[in-house]
Amino acid sequence: MNRMVPPPPTPSHVTEDGRAIGPVLMELRNITLRFGGVVAIKDISFDIREGEIRAIIGPNGAGKSSMLNVISGFYRPTEGEVWFEGARRPPMRPYKVARQGIARTFQNIALFSGMSTLDNIMTGRITRMRSSLLSQALWWGPAEREESAHREAVEKIIDFLEIQHIRKTPVGRLPYGLQKRVELGRALAAEPRLLLLDEPMAGMNVEEKEDMSRFILDVNDEFGTTIVLIEHDMGVVMDLSDRVVVMDYGRKIGDGPPEEVRASKDVIDAYLGVAHD
Amino acid sequence: MTDLLYAVEVMINGLMAGVLYALVALGFVLIFKASGIFNYAQGVLALFAALTLVGLQEGQVPFAHLINAALGTDLHHFGWQLPAVVAIVLTVGVMVLLAIAIERLILKHLVNQAPIILFMATIGLAYFLEGFGDIMWGADIKTLDVGLPQGGSAWLEQATAGWGSDEFYGFFIDRLDIVATLVAAVLVISLTLFSQFSKQGRALRAVADDHQAALSVGISLRFIWVLVWSIAGIVALVAGIMWGAKSGVQFSLSLIALKALPVLMLGGFTSIPGAIVGGLIIGVGEKLFEFTVGPMIGGATENWFAYVLALVFLVFRPQGLFGERIIERV
Ligand SMILES: Nc1ncnc2c1ncn2[C@@H]1O[C@H](COP(=O)(O)OP(=O)(O)O)[C@@H](O)[C@H]1O
Numbered sequence: 309m310n311r312m313v314p315p316p317p318t319p320s321h322v323t324e325d326g327r328a329i330g331p332v333l334m335e336l337r338n339i340t341l342r343f344g345g346v347v348a349i350k351d352i353s354f355d356i357r358e359g360e361i362r363a364i365i366g367p368n369g370a371g372k373s374s375m376l377n378v379i380s381g382f383y384r385p386t387e388g389e390v391w392f393e394g395a396r397r398p399p400m401r402p403y404k405v406a407r408q409g410i411a412r413t414f415q416n417i418a419l420f421s422g423m424s425t426l427d428n429i430m431t432g433r434i435t436r437m438r439s440s441l442l443s444q445a446l447w448w449g450p451a452e453r454e455e456s457a458h459r460e461a462v463e464k465i466i467d468f469l470e471i472q473h474i475r476k477t478p479v480g481r482l483p484y485g486l487q488k489r490v491e492l493g494r495a496l497a498a499e500p501r502l503l504l505l506d507e508p509m510a511g512m513n514v515e516e517k518e519d520m521s522r523f524i525l526d527v528n529d530e531f532g533t534t535i536v537l538i539e540h541d542m543g544v545v546m547d548l549s550d551r552v553v554v555m556d557y558g559r560k561i562g563d564g565p566p567e568e569v570r571a572s573k574d575v576i577d578a579y580l581g582v583a584h585d
Numbered sequence: 586m587t588d589l590l591y592a593v594e595v596m597i598n599g600l601m602a603g604v605l606y607a608l609v610a611l612g613f614v615l616i617f618k619a620s621g622i623f624n625y626a627q628g629v630l631a632l633f634a635a636l637t638l639v640g641l642q643e644g645q646v647p648f649a650h651l652i653n654a655a656l657g658t659d660l661h662h663f664g665w666q667l668p669a670v671v672a673i674v675l676t677v678g679v680m681v682l683l684a685i686a687i688e689r690l691i692l693k694h695l696v697n698q699a700p701i702i703l704f705m706a707t708i709g710l711a712y713f714l715e716g717f718g719d720i721m722w723g724a725d726i727k728t729l730d731v732g733l734p735q736g737g738s739a740w741l742e743q744a745t746a747g748w749g750s751d752e753f754y755g756f757f758i759d760r761l762d763i764v765a766t767l768v769a770a771v772l773v774i775s776l777t778l779f780s781q782f783s784k785q786g787r788a789l790r791a792v793a794d795d796h797q798a799a800l801s802v803g804i805s806l807r808f809i810w811v812l813v814w815s816i817a818g819i820v821a822l823v824a825g826i827m828w829g830a831k832s833g834v835q836f837s838l839s840l841i842a843l844k845a846l847p848v849l850m851l852g853g854f855t856s857i858p859g860a861i862v863g864g865l866i867i868g869v870g871e872k873l874f875e876f877t878v879g880p881m882i883g884g885a886t887e888n889w890f891a892y893v894l895a896l897v898f899l900v901f902r903p904q905g906l907f908g909e910r911i912i913e914r915v
């Protein structure tokens with residue numbers, strides 16, 4: 309995708325591999341989330357900086373998806389505050405969060421299964437569509453120009469994700485790995501400021517995982533998109549992320565660069581001591 | 586030969602009746618697709634729309650009985666007569682307000698409830714609207730006249746008279762049916778264009794497909810629900826106008842919903858083309874059946890034929906003609 313790349317933010321931190329990491333984009337302060345008696349998240353705080361890939365890892369049931377749902381507005385935290393772009397975010401419905409430029413994928417894939425790949429990705433641009441109902445109905449010039457601009461953006465994403473061959477296929481018929489890719493495409497179509505990926509590589513074979521890793525890195529590199537990545541596979545996380553939050557039983561047990569986190573005793577205990585798939 | 590021509594006439598009339606069934610079924614399909622709700626109130630919605638249209642057009646004072654009873658006044662009419670177009674536009678406005686009220690007062694509080702709960706809510710809505718319509722506009726039978734042509738098409742009758750043999754008097758087709766067909770065609774085409782090419786139409790399809798995914802791309806479910814109920818209200822208005830012009834505006838108008846049920850069984854609950862084709866099949870089927878078999882078994886087959894046809898059909902294709910495949914998960 310050869311779109312205009314925004315100028316890199318003033319680096320306030322540069323990672324070892326030389327990527328620039330900017331100021332805080334989102335901050336989670338003392339988030340607690342309860343479902344009846346179950347405490348899914350226990351008083352967790354961390355921040356997400358512009359341009360970074362921030363991983364959240366932890367065994368099954370640690371509360372990773374719940375955290376992503378809090379960020380994207382699908383869950384409302386029982387306690388705590390979400391700060392976005394320097395302001396405290398009031399409790400907000402998911403569609404409003406999306407309109408603020410936060411796009412996401414789901415652990416259990418949520419696609420429009422009756423629609424084609426193209427239409428699914430096009431739907432990702434809904435928040436960017438402007439034309440009024442009337443002008444669209446009458447197919448006035450501006451509406452037509454807008455439509456073709458959106459199509460162009462979608463085609464670029466399709467090229468970028470190398471899914472030209474399934475453009476017209478109803479996504480319900482696609483294999484799992486490709487569905488995950490389409491879902492990423494739909495999230496990208498919104499040109500988000502913050503991209504939330506819930507286990508984008510789960511259930512993939514090695515080759516598919518490599519492709520997906522490459523796409524994630526490219527999105528981050530080329531467009532400077534900030535990414536929150538939930539991942540099970542420790543190896544993948546080490547390769548991709550700039551900083552890692554480690555969760556276990558709803559608590560945060562580690563936070564820092566991947567090497568540091570991997571060396572931490574708490575993390576080793578949680579990861580090696582607890583059975584997970 | 587003449588018999589054949591009469592059969593053709595019966596078939597054409599069946600097609601026209603089918604268009605009206607399709608129109609009612611369309612209202613069901615729209616709401617069912619977008620929210621998974623089987624809207625029991627769709628028929629009453631048509632009645633309410635027709636009542637409102639007549640009331641506005643004739644300048645009736647809404648809630649006149651109530652006001653008179655409370656204040657001892659004797660209000661009934663404002664004394665003006667609105668042009669049909671103005672009254673229709675205002676009625677569309679009322680249907681949109683009704684959609685907003687339904688969302689605010691009912692749907693909003695039932696998010697994530699089981700479909701059966703939502704279905705029961707629409708039963709409640711149907712009874713409420715029925716009574717509300719009575720209180721607002723009175724329970725008397727009203728004639729609806731928005732200037733649609735009525736009666737057989739003399740032109741068509743003359744042009745086709747004498748076909749085959751002198752015994753054939755020409756096709757008799759109600760002009761109202763012709764207009765209804767044209768209006769329905771325009772409505773379906775605009776709905777299709779809207780759904781395929783507009784931002785809101787795209788959002789509507791998205792919500793119909795997956796709520797979570799729709800939310801994640803920034804679509805407000807509540808807005809979409811108001812939108813589909815508004816559209817369903819407008820479709821109900823069109824159906825109400827056609828049926829009302831034919832047989833007056835009265836309670837029985839809400840029973841056209843009963844005709845939509847077999848149409849839905851035939852066409853599938855989620856398919857707009859299904860509603861149309863299903864409507865046409867039922868319309869033609871019941872008229873032809875009445876024409877051919879009816880005389881042998883004492884007539885009045887139109888009351889039950891549609892259901893029998895739908896039931897037979899269900900046995901072979903439970904998802905309907907165009908409905909999505911039902912796949913049992915094991
Ligand atoms: N909607 C919900 N209702 C009730 N409990 C939930 C819900 N979502 C998550 N939980 C619970 O919260 C805990 C954390 O789950 P989750 O966030 O999915 O973990 P992870 O993504 O790390 O595997 C689990 O015990 C899970 O059962």
Ligand SMILES: [Mg+2]
Pocket residue numbers: 372373374415
């Ligand atoms: Mg999870």
